[in-house]
Amino acid sequence: MKEPVIAISKLTKRYGSLTAVDNLDLSVYKGEVFGLLGPNGAGKSTTILMLLGLTEPFAGSMKVCGIDPTTHPIEVKKKVGYLPDDVGFYDNRTGLDNLLYTASLNRIPKKEALHKAHQLLEQVGLAGDTKKRAGAYSRGMRQRLGLADVLIKDPEIIILDEPTLGIDPTGVREFLDLIVRLSREQGITVLLSSHHLHQVQQVCDRVGLFVGGRLIAEGDIAALSAKLFGEEPFLIQADIDCPGTEDISSLQTALTQLEGVGSLTLASGCLHIGCSHDVTAAIARTVVQSGYGLTRLQKKIHGLDDIYHRYFEGGKA
Amino acid sequence: MKPLHPFWVIVNKEMSDHVRSWRFTILLSLILLTCFGSLYTALNNIGMPPKSGGTGNGSFFFLQLFTATDGTLPSFIVFINFLGPLLGITLGFDAVNSEFNRGTLNRIMSQPIHRDYLLNGKFTASLLVVAILFFSLTFLVMGIGLIVIGVPPTAGEFFRILSFTLLSVLYVAFWLNLSILFSVRFRQPATSALTAIAVWLFLAIFYPILIRMVARAMAPATGIMADPDVTFQYQHTVLNFLRFAPSQLFSDATTTLLMPTIRSLGPLTMEQVSGAIPNPLPLGESIFIVWPQLTGLIAATVLCFALSYFSFMRKEIRS
Numbered sequence: 001m002k003e004p005v006i007a008i009s010k011l012t013k014r015y016g017s018l019t020a021v022d023n024l025d026l027s028v029y030k031g032e033v034f035g036l037l038g039p040n041g042a043g044k045s046t047t048i049l050m051l052l053g054l055t056e057p058f059a060g061s062m063k064v065c066g067i068d069p070t071t072h073p074i075e076v077k078k079k080v081g082y083l084p085d086d087v088g089f090y091d092n093r094t095g096l097d098n099l100l101y102t103a104s105l106n107r108i109p110k111k112e113a114l115h116k117a118h119q120l121l122e123q124v125g126l127a128g129d130t131k132k133r134a135g136a137y138s139r140g141m142r143q144r145l146g147l148a149d150v151l152i153k154d155p156e157i158i159i160l161d162e163p164t165l166g167i168d169p170t171g172v173r174e175f176l177d178l179i180v181r182l183s184r185e186q187g188i189t190v191l192l193s194s195h196h197l198h199q200v201q202q203v204c205d206r207v208g209l210f211v212g213g214r215l216i217a218e219g220d221i222a223a224l225s226a227k228l229f230g231e232e233p234f235l236i237q238a239d240i241d242c243p244g245t246e247d248i249s250s251l252q253t254a255l256t257q258l259e260g261v262g263s264l265t266l267a268s269g270c271l272h273i274g275c276s277h278d279v280t281a282a283i284a285r286t287v288v289q290s291g292y293g294l295t296r297l298q299k300k301i302h303g304l305d306d307i308y309h310r311y312f313e314g315g316k317a
Numbered sequence: 318m319k320p321l322h323p324f325w326v327i328v329n330k331e332m333s334d335h336v337r338s339w340r341f342t343i344l345l346s347l348i349l350l351t352c353f354g355s356l357y358t359a360l361n362n363i364g365m366p367p368k369s370g371g372t373g374n375g376s377f378f379f380l381q382l383f384t385a386t387d388g389t390l391p392s393f394i395v396f397i398n399f400l401g402p403l404l405g406i407t408l409g410f411d412a413v414n415s416e417f418n419r420g421t422l423n424r425i426m427s428q429p430i431h432r433d434y435l436l437n438g439k440f441t442a443s444l445l446v447v448a449i450l451f452f453s454l455t456f457l458v459m460g461i462g463l464i465v466i467g468v469p470p471t472a473g474e475f476f477r478i479l480s481f482t483l484l485s486v487l488y489v490a491f492w493l494n495l496s497i498l499f500s501v502r503f504r505q506p507a508t509s510a511l512t513a514i515a516v517w518l519f520l521a522i523f524y525p526i527l528i529r530m531v532a533r534a535m536a537p538a539t540g541i542m543a544d545p546d547v548t549f550q551y552q553h554t555v556l557n558f559l560r561f562a563p564s565q566l567f568s569d570a571t572t573t574l575l576m577p578t579i580r581s582l583g584p585l586t587m588e589q590v591s592g593a594i595p596n597p598l599p600l601g602e603s604i605f606i607v608w609p610q611l612t613g614l615i616a617a618t619v620l621c622f623a624l625s626y627f628s629f630m631r632k633e634i635r636s
Binding site: 049052054055074075077078080081082084086087088089090091092101102104105106107108109110146149153 | 330419424426
């Protein structure tokens with residue numbers, strides 16, 4: 001097993017009576033893109049701030065690159081780049097100046113910093129705007145400048161807090177692609193928090209579901225859905241056309257006898273069939289052979305959306 | 318070349334921010350204007366024989382550049398007393414909260430620097446800007462004075478002027494720290510600026526009025542019936558209360574430094590004065606007289622800084 005670069009165990013943070021993070025255990029391995037997924041106020045940002053040593057934990061321990069951020073925040077901050085959700089720049093300075101300032105705070109020699117800043121601005125697609133004041137940047141441009149700002153210190157880990165907030169869909173796509181490409185090319189570990197399911201699904205190798213300060217599930221999408229939906233990772237929806245008779249119980253019996261079919265529910269002419277593996281073809285055959293009309297047949301693989309909703313239903317119940 | 322220490326990187330950046338900012342430019346022109354105005358009146362009046370008549374020797378000519386006035390325009394020291402707080406407040410009122418509101422604070426804090434670098438760096442930068450401004454202003458005034466009156470300052474006068482400048486920087490440092498404290502405490506820059514200005518106006522204008530009103534109500538009998546001991550005590554108490562205001566401390570200290578004939582800041586009894594030869598005091602003695610004022614100013618400055626340091630270190634960085 002690989003060594004985790006971020007190892008969190010039994011981490012707890014309280015603000016007064018509010019428990020923001022509750023007994024959290026989490027491991028992130030080198031080179032992977034890990035998605036922290038959860039609604040607003042789930043404790044994602046608090047966890048991130050604790051990882052950077054910007055907030056002290058109430059209890060528990062953490063190791064980032066083998067260093068404890070609570071006692072050695074400077075060492076951790078040398079290796080970790082952090083992009084806050086509402087990243088700000090000095091508006092009266094140019095984008096390049098802002099990058100150079102960060103570089104000099106990281107004690108990067110001036111010549112090297114200048115070279116690197118230009119290279120990074122090229123990479124994030126801001127090469128034409130280096131001399132523009134950061135105040136004139138659009139939201140998407142600021143976010144990309146933020147990414148360059150994070151990367152200028154050559155981090156081993158980058159932590160992005162809601163990086164896609166307020167960017168338009170194409171911008172989001174480009175931004176996420178950029179992150180994944182950088183991670184693959186340079187072997188950077190990425191920890192990304194979001195409440196946007198689809199974005200996380202697109203780019204993350206593994207996902208952690210965060211609700212009420214607790215990590216309630218962890219793994220890749222397939223593992224998560226297997227864990228959640230148990231024996232029935234596939235859901236097939238079939239619209240049945242049954243002229244004359246409303247009774248389709250004979251069909252239902254026939255379908256339940258198929259191998260792999262689990263639950264079966266009927267709702268306004270639509271059958272929801274849960275299966276352990278892909279039996280779409282067999283279902284179509286059975287419906288037609290039983291003398292019913294099949295107007296629509298759809299195979300559905302559980303996405304994060306379903307996982308998310310299932311959890312929140314479960315969480316409230 | 319070795320890269321600069323992050324602390325000095327912050328100081329560098331803050332200083333260039335100050336120098337480029339509009340508010341500093343406006344304040345600078347205001348100070349320059351008043352400075353030359355008072356210099357002009359001082360030069361016009363400097364030829365007159367000293368009003369008190371007997372300073373013994375005709376020296377300390379040079380110091381009058383900073384104190385002389387014909388009543389139409391206040392002297393240089395009065396202007397510094399008035400504009401210094403404004404300068405301090407201007408440089409400090411949005412030091413921390415603007416970083417917080419712009420979202421730059423957590424970005425800077427996630428760089429490998431200690432948290433206090435930011436606060437200390439901002440303070441140091443503002444103080445350096447003030448020091449450079451005041452010293453160049455003082456030397457400018459001295460230079461112009463030298464050209465116009467043609468009498469070089471004596472060593473004593475020179476050091477008196479230098480200590481006056483240092484004192485002015487210290488005075489502004491107090492107001493700077495007070496406004497930095499407010500900038501840590503209040504989220505909105507406007508709130509912190511207004512609070513700082515309110516404190517300044519209270520201490521500069523209303524506080525002395527208040528004290529004088531109360532003092533008048535409690536004044537002992539005057540005239541032939543007056544008991545000298547009681548009057549003496551009373552004067553002393555009133556003065557001490559007035560000295561809670563930093564501007565009073567500053568004006569006490571500056572007048573003593575720039576007018577060597579002043580030998581005490583409190584009331585003097587006839588016995589104390591009777592044997593004295595009306596000679597100016599040496600610099601060391603003048604500094605000795607204002608030592609309590611100096612200590613008070615430093616203490617107030619340090620207190621403000623400690624408070625803002627404490628609350629900044631405990632502040633939650635997240636927005």
